[in-house]
Amino acid sequence: xxxxxxxxxxxHVQLATQTKIFSGTSTAYGAAPNTxxxxxxxxxxxxLPVANExxxxxxxxxxxAIDAEINRRSVFERKNYFYPDLPKGYQTTQLAQPxxxxxxxxxxxxxxxxxxxxxxxxHLEEDAGKSLHEDYHGMTGIDLNRAGTPLIEIVxxxxxxxxxxxxxxxxxxxxxxxxxxxxxxxxxxxxxxFDVNVSIRPQGTDQLGTRTETKNLNSFRFMEAAIHHxxxxxxDILEDGGEIVQETRLYNGDRDESRxxxxxxxxxxxxxxxxxxxLPVEIDDAFIDSLRSAMPELPDAKEARFKADYGLSxxxxxxxSNNAATADYFEATAKTGGDxxxxxxxxxxxxxxxxNAAELNIKQSPVSAERLGTLVQRIADNTLSSxxxxxxxxxxxxxxxxxxxxxxxxxxLKQVSDTGELEKLVDSVLADMGDQIEQYRAEDDPKKRKxxxxxxxxxxxxxxxxxxxxxxxxxxxQKKLEG
Amino acid sequence: xxxxxxxxxxxxxLARIRLEDNQVGALEKDVGNILNLVDxxxxxxxSSVEPLAHPLDATQRLRADEVTExxxxxxxxxxxxxxxxxxxLVPRVIE
Numbered sequence: 001x002x003x004x005x006x007x008x009x010x011x012h013v014q015l016a017t018q019t020k021i022f023s024g025t026s027t028a029y030g031a032a033p034n035t036x037x038x039x040x041x042x043x044x045x046x047x048l049p050v051a052n053e054x055x056x057x058x059x060x061x062x063x064x065a066i067d068a069e070i071n072r073r074s075v076f077e078r079k080n081y082f083y084p085d086l087p088k089g090y091q092t093t094q095l096a097q098p099x100x101x102x103x104x105x106x107x108x109x110x111x112x113x114x115x116x117x118x119x120x121x122x123h124l125e126e127d128a129g130k131s132l133h134e135d136y137h138g139m140t141g142i143d144l145n146r147a148g149t150p151l152i153e154i155v156x157x158x159x160x161x162x163x164x165x166x167x168x169x170x171x172x173x174x175x176x177x178x179x180x181x182x183x184x185x186x187x188x189x190x191x192x193x194f195d196v197n198v199s200i201r202p203q204g205t206d207q208l209g210t211r212t213e214t215k216n217l218n219s220f221r222f223m224e225a226a227i228h229h230x231x232x233x234x235x236d237i238l239e240d241g242g243e244i245v246q247e248t249r250l251y252n253g254d255r256d257e258s259r260x261x262x263x264x265x266x267x268x269x270x271x272x273x274x275x276x277x278x279l280p281v282e283i284d285d286a287f288i289d290s291l292r293s294a295m296p297e298l299p300d301a302k303e304a305r306f307k308a309d310y311g312l313s314x315x316x317x318x319x320x321s322n323n324a325a326t327a328d329y330f331e332a333t334a335k336t337g338g339d340x341x342x343x344x345x346x347x348x349x350x351x352x353x354x355x356n357a358a359e360l361n362i363k364q365s366p367v368s369a370e371r372l373g374t375l376v377q378r379i380a381d382n383t384l385s386s387x388x389x390x391x392x393x394x395x396x397x398x399x400x401x402x403x404x405x406x407x408x409x410x411x412x413l414k415q416v417s418d419t420g421e422l423e424k425l426v427d428s429v430l431a432d433m434g435d436q437i438e439q440y441r442a443e444d445d446p447k448k449r450k451x452x453x454x455x456x457x458x459x460x461x462x463x464x465x466x467x468x469x470x471x472x473x474x475x476x477x478q479k480k481l482e483g
Numbered sequence: 484x485x486x487x488x489x490x491x492x493x494x495x496x497l498a499r500i501r502l503e504d505n506q507v508g509a510l511e512k513d514v515g516n517i518l519n520l521v522d523x524x525x526x527x528x529x530s531s532v533e534p535l536a537h538p539l540d541a542t543q544r545l546r547a548d549e550v551t552e553x554x555x556x557x558x559x560x561x562x563x564x565x566x567x568x569x570x571x572l573v574p575r576v577i578e
Contacts, residue, residue, distance in 0.1 A: 017548050024551030033569035034560070038552035042559060054548035075536040082499055084573040097536075131576055141570030269497055274536045279543040 001239070002203035005231050006211075007166045008158035010195040011173060012151050013183045014127065015058045021126050021150035022049030022092065022278075029189055037129070037144035043087035049277055051076075055150040056283060058182035059099045059124050060291050062152060065176055065298055066119050068103025070288055074124070076278040079270045084142050085129035093153075095272050097280075098123030100152070105176070106300075107168045108318065117169050118157040127151050146190075158197065158208065163227035167220050170194060175299040175322035185323075186361075187218050194223050198230045200238070209234075210244040214251050214258060222253035229256055302327055310340035319348055325362050329369045336373025339380040346376060350393055367396045374404040385470055388413035417469040419476070426476045429456070429463050440481055453477070484518040486511060 020027055023040035040047045063070045075097040078090040100122035107115050129144035154173070160166045174192060178185035185191055199211035214230055217223040229251065234244055248261040297305075302321035306312045312320070320330045330347055334340040351372065355365060375392055378384045384392065388408070395407050408414055416422060430437060433456065440452045460473050491510050495502045502510070556569065565572035 019548050019550050024546065024549060026550045034556045034571065035554040035569070037559070038555065039559075050546040051543055052548050053545035056545060080497070084576055132570060133576070136567055136570070136572050138575055139565065139572040140574070140576045141567065142573055143570055271497065276537065279539060279541050280536045281545070282542040
């Protein structure tokens with residue numbers, strides 16, 4: 001049977017506020033355990049929450065970016081459950097009246113087609129702390145620094161039909177929240193976490209199958225693998241005549257395994273009710289309008305501008321515009337380098353490969369945009385050959401503090417493009433290669449001729465100490481050989 | 484409206500309240516009485532009334548996003564039953 005996959009996502013996005021959603025405690029990442037957990041975050045008796053205005057701004061900006069209705073009135077509710085990393089015994093969240101109503105995000109599929117993914121709503125809530133399950137004398141360690149960090153939880157409609165679509169959506173969303181500057185987007189630190197709802201149904205039917213939820217995926221790669229894994233698991237069960245159990249599962253990406261998280265039969269019963277400690281929040285049109293007028297350029301607009309202003313291809317413009325840091329890096333490189341396409345090639349080629357291998361993001365690049373721009377400039381003006389450029393890049397990557405031009409001089413990488421000089425060089429090399437010249441001229445097969453031609457380039461480059469402009473040398477050589 | 488023994492036990496479990504067997508009967512009666520009052524309220528026509536989110540007719544004041552709290556871990560951990568490496572220790576949690 002042909003199965004259709006149906007996917008919906010819930011995404012937790014940590015907001016890039018300075019402080020927590022209900023207290024003035026810092027949210028800076030990496031502090032010593034519990035040094036950023038104040039009386040409110042610890043749920044000490046007698047404390048009261050006070051909501052952070054910036055969290056409302058960020059949530060509103062997200063709503064505007066996905067063309068959603070912003071609810072003027074939103075209400076916090078208590079979601080009750082017991083877990084040691086949740087000191088109050090309830091999570092303060094929004095349910096019936098979330099700040100962001102229905103909206104949409106458009107994604108581009110592999111075949112170039114556009115697809116609209118509907119957003120059901122997005123609500124503000126607080127993050128929980130962290131449980132450390134390493135053995136502390138048979139006990140669990142609790143770090144509450146993260147408790148109370150503002151989140152928006154974004155809930156999509158079940159509009160995605162493959163793992164690839166889900167990842168395309170996730171990447172688009174990542175680009176959106178980082179371009180808005182409402183989230184640092186650092187997935188390795190848990191700034192964006194994905195819960196994936198997956199069900200399958202026979203192709204051509206309308207009724208949704210029973211779904212499972214796989215929680216807390218924090219990389220695009222694991223998310224894709226987890227969906228593939230879950231789809232296979234469900235197909236195996238249904239084709240063996242079994243039934244899917246609605247449940248929450250945990251995926252282990254290192255082993256490509258998943259297991260049920262449900263320990264008891266009882267369904268969760270969160271007993272939501274409006275939080276008596278927090279009054280309803282009302283925002284007015286002036287609040288929304290001031291944010292609307294200050295919205296930064298978003299990835300779709302940026303992509304269009306990169307194509308129009310820099311002549312980039314759809315593909316390059318798409319890759320460079322989706323991440324705000326990458327887009328800024330590209331524009332700075334192109335400005336210094338003068339040649340935008342060359343700048344794009346270097347960023348998406350050599351630089352990306354090296355950053356990926358070193359597991360760095362572009363903000364951590366050891367090569368600044370200005371320095372890469374100077375390198376691009378020297379390639380564009382023919383000072384550097386491609387092999388010379390690679391050597392300079394290597395030096396920059398390894399933290400060489402000299403100027404690009406100083407490195408070129410020091411390493412003797414300046415390319416010789418003087419035609420007269422190069423002609424002399426070709427003549428002197430060819431003078432010792434009489435046999436090869438005859439062999440070349442006697443060859444009729446163009447493919448073989450091309451190969452024989454390569455036999456001259458090696459000695460030529462060697463004679464020029466690698467500094468001859470290869471394209472010019474090639475042109476001169478061809479002329480002489482045909483001559 | 485009556486409430487069953489099983490419902491009382493389930494609510495107690497969700498709230499992590501331990502009940503002795505001899506307490507459940509009395510609670511069945513007390514909670515049942517409260518639910519009877521709720522039934523009376525239910526009979527009022529509320530079709531034109533918005534659900535009440537808060538008894539005060541006011542809206543939330545928002546706070547500027549500025550750090551006002553500073554590290555008081557030592558003071559907080561002095562009253563914790565068990566700590567180590569700055570962590571609060573709790574009975575092992577296994578999922």
